[in-house]
Amino acid sequence: MTVILVKQPRFADQRGWFTESWNQAKFAALGIEADFCQDNHSYSQSTGTVRGLHFQTPPYAQAKLVRCVRGSILDVAVDIRTGSPTYGQHVSRVLSADNAEQLFIPAGYAHGFITLEPDCEVIYKVTAPYHKESEGGIIWNDPALGIDWPLPETGACLSDKDLVLPLLHELEPHFAYEGGPLVPLD
Numbered sequence: 001m002t003v004i005l006v007k008q009p010r011f012a013d014q015r016g017w018f019t020e021s022w023n024q025a026k027f028a029a030l031g032i033e034a035d036f037c038q039d040n041h042s043y044s045q046s047t048g049t050v051r052g053l054h055f056q057t058p059p060y061a062q063a064k065l066v067r068c069v070r071g072s073i074l075d076v077a078v079d080i081r082t083g084s085p086t087y088g089q090h091v092s093r094v095l096s097a098d099n100a101e102q103l104f105i106p107a108g109y110a111h112g113f114i115t116l117e118p119d120c121e122v123i124y125k126v127t128a129p130y131h132k133e134s135e136g137g138i139i140w141n142d143p144a145l146g147i148d149w150p151l152p153e154t155g156a157c158l159s160d161k162d163l164v165l166p167l168l169h170e171l172e173p174h175f176a177y178e179g180g181p182l183v184p185l186d
């Protein structure tokens with residue numbers, strides 16, 4: 001399955017706007033079949049904060065529905081499905097409180113983002129609970145990934161954990177390719 005960009009309509013009036021950020025039937029019509037069990041919410045203070053690239057291994061693999069509700073981020077998903085014709089390739093998209101766009105990232109992808117301004121908040125639904133022992137990752141700036149991270153002059157801000165994540169070529173095979181190569185988002 002591939003990564004899906006979601007653009008829900010916004011209903012604006014003199015008060016502001018309203019949008020449905022999740023609707024099971026409407027999202028199923030987009031190809032998003034997901035039984036979400038947990039909502040996550042992160043706040044990042046500085047521009048250039050990188051969270052990721054993360055995944056959880058089966059049976060705790062997570063599909064994610066990601067949106068930025070304050071500020072703006074460049075959201076990135078890397079295909080790590082063994083045998084995929086797009087293995088190691090990625091898609092990225094600016095998600096912001098202003099554009100209200102979302103990315104649905106199926107299991108089988110490593111996910112991360114970089115903040116494009118201070119005080120960013122990201123909210124995302126996941127289809128499996130947090131399971132620390134199942135956490136995996138790829139280091140954000142692995143040259144093999146070719147991700148063009150927009151870095152501020154102050155550089156990137158990462159957790160100690162993320163600074164020592166492995167390279168893509170060091171990754172164990174955790175996910176089998178079952179169709180749906182990565183395709184451009186727009």
Ligand SMILES: Cc1cn([C@H]2C[C@H](O)[C@@H](COP(=O)(O)OP(=O)(O)O[C@H]3O[C@H](C)C(=O)[C@H](O)[C@H]3O)O2)c(=O)[nH]c1=O
Binds near residue numbers: 064112
């Ligand atoms: C992910 C998670 C974390 N935690 C605890 C564990 C740590 O004490 C603290 C921070 O965790 P972490 O540094 O892993 O947070 P992020 O770096 O934002 O991780 C996330 O970053 C990228 C963008 C992802 O896609 C994943 O959902 C997730 O890995 O929250 C929980 O209690 N539950 C959870 O589901």
